[in-house]
Amino acid sequence: MTNRIRQLPAQLVNQIAAGEVVERPASVAKELIENSLDAGADRIEIDAERGGIKLLRVRDNGEGIAREDLALALRRHATSKIAEVADLQSIATLGFRGEALPSIASVSRLELSSRHRDADQAWCIRGDGSDQPGEPVPASHPVGTTVQVRDLFYNTPARRKFLRTDKTELSHLEQLVRRVALARCDVRFRLTHNGRLLFDLSPVAGEGGTAGNRLKELVGAGFPEHALTLDQTAVGMRLHGWVASPGFSRSQSDLQFFYVNGRMVRDKLVAHAVRLAYQDVLHQGRHPAYVLYLELPPVLVDINVHPAKHEVRFREGRQVHDFIFRALHRRLAEGRTQAGPAPAEAPPVATGMPDLGSARSMPEDPGPRQRPMPLRVAEGPDRYRSDFESQRPGSSRDADTGQENGADAGLPPLGYALAQLQGVYILAQAVDGLVIVDMHAAHERIGYERLKRSWEEGAIRGQPLLVPVMVQVAPWEADLAESNLELFRRLGVGLDRMGEGSLVVREIPALLQGADAERLLRDLLSDFAVHGRSERIREEINGVLATLACHRSVRANRRLEPEEMNALLRDLERTERADQCNHGRPTWIKLSGQELDRLFLRGR
Template sequence: MSRIRLLPDQLVNQIAAGEVVERPASVVKELVENSLDSGAARIQLDLDAGGRNRIQVRDDGAGMGRDELALALQRHATSKIASLHDLERVASLGFRGEALPSIASVSRLSLTSREAAADAGWCLHCDGGKPDGEVAPAAHPVGTTVEVRDLFYNTPARRRFLRTDRTEFGHVQELLRKLAMARFDVALQFRHNQRQVLDLPAAQDQSAREQRLARLLGSNFVEQALYLEREATDLRLTGWIGLPTASRGQPDMQYLFVNGRAVRDRSAAHAVRRAYQDVLFKERHPTYVLYLQVDPGQVDVNVHPAKSEVRFRDGRLIYDFVFRTVSEALAGVRPQAVAEDSPAVPSAVEHDWPRQAPVRDPAPLPRASGLALGEPDARYAPATLPPRPVSAGRQPESNGHAVPRTDSPVPALGYALAQIHGVYILAENPAGLVLVDMHAAHERIVYERMKQQYAAQGVQVQNLLTPVSLAVSQAEADLAEAQCESFAAVGLEVDRSGPETLVVRGLPALLRGADAAQLVRDVLADILAEGDSRRLTERLNYILATMACHGSVRANRQLELAEMNALLRDMENTPNAGQCNHGRPTWTQLDMQALDRLFLRGQ
């Protein structure tokens, strides 16, 4: 082995390029982020051959002076941090000062820039990281243009790893989508092989932001999403979450931005997934675009070379904040919310539900109607209901179900008309026709009521006739001993009987018959991996959901009109009433336009 020596600067830059520059999209990311950090209001991106042959980024940001051009191509030269304090509170997208020299070392790069106070711009060319001549005057507007040609021309092994132009273009397109969602205030223009791909004006208000989202993710996302906004001490979460009915087969429409930076965070993603667990159909994935604002001192963005991951100082606080905000927003999606936010109920056939749900604590569930928890076989009892108005010119029915005219506002789900084959309730509201799956709807009502009662009464413990002993590691035994109060809070009675032995003496009553040893092992594994355990809560909710399913009204049950109306009123006041416990929709709306289309009226 040869003696220790310093590596040449050129080789150091190329090694750094291996971390920073994976493909053309990596170059685009670094250059566009530099433009955003410079205060640009408009950014233009031009690509040739997927970025393999040419990448050009032009902005109208602050620009650079003559002396700064050469300095910008040196390693660890940056205007964004100057001290350890700055590094601990990074507010810019870039800060390491490695991007430009790394990119220049594996390409032919030209850098042209002009400051606002200067009469002209300056230009510097590099070939493989080496300056090709001196800094020269150049005609250029205020701002900066970086042109990268022949990426990886001097590292042919790296160039061979590039995919087809179409594939590389797709990676750039996805990156631009994230950047466009991160900075609504910046206009973006994107051309590929001289063809316009994107031309997004700055979006300064809510309507313009949703228009940009519709162009980037499709109009269906915006039409089937809720806008949420919540603020706490040093934390703020805003954005859009897709309705459960707008879920996807893959987690390919999930975007999280932390302080304006697109990142991946397993804990935050799990918090969102858990918020959807009661309302999402099996093997489906939610859609969302969420913006989390955190005190920069509470988040470390310097944990990944590409800055695509972050680490939170208090991860549990972030998890709970995201989970609570998303779950409460979803709980606010109920028929009653539709009536409050719009004069007519939108069509649930296209799942066009309200786009904004107020984040609020769920209202207490009604007790005046529906099945009592201990009476799963009881029928829906008639409830005191506001009378259904009779349309002008219509004579009251003679079957005893007619209700006299009233000036009371019509509820969101309207009033029942009939029952179809003992399965569906047919109702009328101001928008048109409402169809309700009575079993699915009642299943959700009973489930939410059971959860509320279970939370109020606490966890009932079932003592084991024969305590179960299990061998664990010393670390797991220490953890169980330290978390004994947390275990007791969820109905697990666990004692330590030796350095590596635990004894389970009690389980939650609802989980009687469960494998006690495996349950404790699972909970310990969760705490070690995530900092706490949600497995028990999930299992208890599963048991409650199963009980609710078996305790709700069954198909072919004939209901009286008053019983149907009682069910509709309960739905309007129940969190997550749009889906049953398995994530299936509970009701749908056919508005008058949809009905007219069915019968070709007006065509």
């Protein structure tokens, strides 16, 4: 006979709930800090001992809790942030479940002290996880709240065994505070561990102050130096913040901070949109770095899908995905060198590669030889020659002061070529320093973008297979394919359904001739099932185009004339995603005048 159904004791219920909310000291800190922010605090102090296992104290200067509400604060599902079902549709606070404090109290020794802003007296209450906490007692405390959590998991040894070393737990705690501090730059955060101050972050006003202060302190000085600012608005949504240029990619995803309406989240849809935007400019296996804030009406996002509120669900997921992708894709395409669209008089190139007709091969070149591969020059050679001549010593800089005069005022972003180094690099003088360009990487990116434009203008053409390929799939996959036949056709894939779980591939994109048709179909079905769309064909085609661009770009030990080098610089300025080649390598770097002065100890 099975056991009878029984009501669980309140403390056991709270401990079960704690398993959903409390994983480690950092998760306790997250809940307490979010409560402080919801209370309107602009100063939050976090003190920890032994990584937060022995002690975690969070003190704020928020509005505080009234005496009559202290006992309610330690009961399950008691909250001041929602009152009825309709409130769940537009939650604007970080916390709302009313589970955090009782859950934490059930697995620790918790003490809650608070003074409401309208009260003359502070009160303190201790929790043990039951539904009947003790009575509040008078306490000495300024306006605000302090929650002190001691001996985490002291009464649940099995859970305590899963905690890591003090150093590891402190690392998680630091990362948590860092993430919250990046979301609320108007709040002062102070973190100490075992009595030692780890950081004290003063509040900063506006996003400009954030970039210069919080980013450097919390993400590192390298990120702001490589960050591209972003601020895009569309369809009632706003995406703003900073994305690092692809050259600042990471081996791990440790510098990825994404916030939805001020809430830090880890979302697969967002991650996919970001990865898609970076796919053309990163080395394989590298991860982008970013600090991004997405703002949209609360009614369009459901934050009540995860007990710890790490995940969200968007009402219009496809629209959010496309907005994030397009905003990032556009900003990365602009890069740091965009000088506007190519001149109208520049004729289109059918093959997507530069015209080949004016370069001169180097006579008696002892190095490797290649067939002529001239660069397209939209302006006449005389234009570049005059600009080049204007940079000769004495023409553009004052010999005594070293300051730029009017001759430099009109220099383009990458300047004008001075020389070619080792048959590999172009040295150019810009307004603010020396630009060094890898001519092969630069030409490769230029050619690749032109090939992509030519391919897109010609649409994706299908190539019938000599022998159709039969693919056995699950019935739901066959249904998915059948309902998207027109979309497959636009991607250059022709197929038919032959049975409940059978599909036959009759056509694949012409540029992917020889590809594994079955693998391609299965990958496409997987993409459609997860994301409702697929960029698989574009990725495969881009891979082929990248190979073509690499083989057709100018090689090392190739001597270029000044007008050819300048033509390459101008084309690079007009090319999207020009800062990296197709393999993620930088196409150019710049040494500022100050950096050059430091190298030669000038001014010391």
